[in-house]
Amino acid sequence: MLFENIAYVDENFCVKTGFVGVSGGYIGYVGADKPSAGYGERVDGRARILIPGLVNAHCHVPMTLLRGYGEGLPLDRWLNERVFPFEAELTGEDVYLGSLVGIAELLASGCTSFSDMYDHCEEIAEAVKISGIRANLSRAVLGFGDVPLSENARHAEAEALIKKWHGASGDRIRVDYAIHAEYTSNERTVREAADFAGSANVGVQVHLSETKSEHDGCVGRRGRTPARYFADCGLFDVRATAAHAVWVTDGDMDILREYGVTVSHNPTSNLKLASGIARVPEMRRRGVKLALGTDGASSNNNLNMLEELHIASILHRGTSLDPEFLPPGEALEIATRSGALSQGREDCGLIKEGYRADLAVVSLAKPHMLPVHGLISDIVYSAQSSDVEMTVVGGETVYRDGKCLLFNQDEAIENAAVSARRIAEKLRQ
Ligand SMILES: [Zn+2]
Numbered sequence: 001m002l003f004e005n006i007a008y009v010d011e012n013f014c015v016k017t018g019f020v021g022v023s024g025g026y027i028g029y030v031g032a033d034k035p036s037a038g039y040g041e042r043v044d045g046r047a048r049i050l051i052p053g054l055v056n057a058h059c060h061v062p063m064t065l066l067r068g069y070g071e072g073l074p075l076d077r078w079l080n081e082r083v084f085p086f087e088a089e090l091t092g093e094d095v096y097l098g099s100l101v102g103i104a105e106l107l108a109s110g111c112t113s114f115s116d117m118y119d120h121c122e123e124i125a126e127a128v129k130i131s132g133i134r135a136n137l138s139r140a141v142l143g144f145g146d147v148p149l150s151e152n153a154r155h156a157e158a159e160a161l162i163k164k165w166h167g168a169s170g171d172r173i174r175v176d177y178a179i180h181a182e183y184t185s186n187e188r189t190v191r192e193a194a195d196f197a198g199s200a201n202v203g204v205q206v207h208l209s210e211t212k213s214e215h216d217g218c219v220g221r222r223g224r225t226p227a228r229y230f231a232d233c234g235l236f237d238v239r240a241t242a243a244h245a246v247w248v249t250d251g252d253m254d255i256l257r258e259y260g261v262t263v264s265h266n267p268t269s270n271l272k273l274a275s276g277i278a279r280v281p282e283m284r285r286r287g288v289k290l291a292l293g294t295d296g297a298s299s300n301n302n303l304n305m306l307e308e309l310h311i312a313s314i315l316h317r318g319t320s321l322d323p324e325f326l327p328p329g330e331a332l333e334i335a336t337r338s339g340a341l342s343q344g345r346e347d348c349g350l351i352k353e354g355y356r357a358d359l360a361v362v363s364l365a366k367p368h369m370l371p372v373h374g375l376i377s378d379i380v381y382s383a384q385s386s387d388v389e390m391t392v393v394g395g396e397t398v399y400r401d402g403k404c405l406l407f408n409q410d411e412a413i414e415n416a417a418v419s420a421r422r423i424a425e426k427l428r429q
Contacts, residue, residue, distance in 0.1 A: 001395065002035070003361070006045020007375055009052060011352040013329035015375040020050055022357040025170070025395040030353055043390070047365040049375055051332070052349050053112025053358035053391065054305040055339025058205075058243040058264035058293025060118045061127075061135075062098035064105070065090070065420040066298035075211060075273055083298065086423055087119070094419040095120035099127035100412035105303040107133060107399035109385035110360030112392070115241060115264070115293070115343055117178040117205050121157070125165045128173055132398035132406045134358065136343045137165065138178035138205045143189025149196065152189065162200055172394060174202075174343065179235060181207040182218045182226040187233060194234035203344050204235055208242035208263075211275050215247035227252035236261050241342045243293060244269075245283070246276040253279075253286040262289040262342035265334075267311045269295035280312075281320045291339040304385045309335045313380050328380035361390040 003020040008030070010016050021029035021039055029035040070082025090098075095118070106114055113134035118124060121139045128135045139158040149155045158177055166175040177197040179185055185193075197204050209215040209226050218226045227248055230236055236259035245263040248256070256263060265278055283290060292312055294303045313331035317323055340349030340358075348356045364372060368382050391399035398406055 001041045001043065001357075001392075001397075002039035003043045003045050003050050004034070006043070006048055006050050007364075008050040008351050009332065009376070011350045013333050013376065015049070020351060020359075022359075022392070022395045025357060027351060027353055027355050027357050030351060043361065047363065048389070049362050049364060049379065050351065051110065051360050051362060051379060052336040052351055053360050053393065054110050054309070054335050055291065055343065055349060056106060056111050056114035056293055056303070056305055057241055057262065057291035057339045057342050058266055058295055059102070059106075059114045059116045059303065060296035060298075061102035061106075061114065061116050061124060061303070062090070062095040062118055062120070063296030063298040064101040064303070065094060065098040065416060065423070066296070067301050069298065069424065075275070078273075085427055089423040089426060090120065092120045092123040094416075094423070096123035096127050097412055097416035097419050099124045100131060100407060100409075101416045102297060102303055103127060103131045103133050104404050104409045104412065105297070106305065107131070107391045107404055108388060108402070109304045109306045110362065110388040110391055111303070111305040112358035112360070113340065113343060113345070113348065115176065115205060117180070121161050122164075125161070125168070125173055129169050130407050131404060132172075132393050132396055134172045134345075134348070134393055136174045136176050136203065136205075137161065138176040140178045140180040141185070141189070141193060142180050143185040143193075145186070146188060149189055149192035155193070155196075159196075159200075162202060166202065170394065176203040176205050176241075178205040179230075181210075181214070182229060183214055187222075187229075190230065190233040190235055194237060197238045198234070203239035203241065205241050206230065206235065206243070208245050209247040209252070210244035210270070212247050225249055225252050227255045231255050231259060239344050241291065243295070244275070244278065246270055246278045248279075250282065250286070253283055253288050256283075257287045257289075260289065262291050262338065264291050264293040264342070265312055266293045266295040266308075267315050268308060269299040272301070273299050277315065277319055280316045281322065281325055284326075289338060289342070290334050291342040292335040305335065306383050306385050306388070309380055328374075328377045331380050332376060357392055357395040359392040360388055363387045363389050
């Protein structure tokens with residue numbers, strides 16, 4: 001595949017115009033001159049820009065089924081009265097359908113990879129496999145009581161998931177380990193999980209200091225912040241992604257930097273659930289690695305990574321009163337390359353020779369994209385997901401002109417709606 005005469009985001013997150021050639025799943029050529037090698041499909045790049053695929057660093061992809069369910073409740077009531085009872089009714093088939101719908105949303109916004117934490121991960125993996133998207137999946141492990149990890153049923157599922165799916169589909173699917181959160185696990189579970197992740201050589205996903213009550217509760221329970229506690233348990237000794245980090249202290253930020261933990265910033269979910277606003281300018285100043293996530297569609301309420309990028313890039317100017325904070329190129333890097341690195345995918349997230357061809361083509365032929373004074377700022381502040389014409393993962397076109405190409409999107413939407421209604425009606429009785 002050859003993108004011809006196309007504006008593209010180079011490895012320094014500046015815009016150039018030229019040719020980008022893809023072969024064997026990788027970017028084989030980037031340059032101003034037409035390459036001499038022959039390519040199959042040619043994509044006319046005029047009035048289009050090629051960007052690295054967006055990476056969603058924190059998601060619960062099947063939660064499309066809970067979109068709009070239980071709005072307006074405080075977090076604890078929303079979880080206990082609505083989310084948990086609904087989730088208890090989910091079958092593997094429901095999760096599979098909800099995942100396909102979520103993946104369709106992700107691909108439509110130019111997202112090529114996501115990190116996920118949920119239940120029924122076998123079915124999520126099947127959905128990832130057939131849809132063509134890339135993902136780091138994880139089974140959320142909880143642990144109560146003084147029970148060894150080896151007797152924890154969720155851990156057994158996590159271990160089986162790693163055995164079966166880690167590195168599957170040409171490495172499109174990887175499996176991380178997940179500790180759901182500090183307040184849903186005890187110290188023994190976290191310590192043994194950290195050891196396990198280290199010996200299995202997989203990364204870790206965890207929710208961290210999402211709400212004030214969760215953060216303060218940990219300090220009360222353990223005499224330490226969640227970040228200090230997880231670090232003490234060894235959980236950050238492996239590659240780790242911590243979602244939210246809204247209430248982390250300055251000292252916590254130093255811990256996160258020291259251990260190289262990536263924070264997945266999820267601004268829409270934090271705003272909608274009234275969790276607060278993460279201190280992203282302070283994290284940047286202290287050198288904490290940042291990536292961008294949507295969280296689940298139940299708390300966002302969509303999986304539109306371009307919208308998330310827009311919100312993340314302007315939100316902190318409002319709180320810091322600093323109009324120079326987070327230039328658009330840096331925001332785009334957070335949403336692409338940094339996300340790929342958070343997944344341990346060193347060869348993803350850049351338009352550069354030798355990197356995996358995870359790409360999105362965005363149309364510039366739209367009223368809101370003119371007159372093109374600055375292409376990166378147009379992508380970050382003006383682009384809509386409906387401008388994404390094509391999403392390519394590992395050199396394969398998986399989304400084009402409003403349709404997922406590798407599965408029947410309309411059928412998935414229809415069947416997922418049936419699943420969601422069935423559960424909602426049962427719970428109403
Ligand atoms: Zn989450």
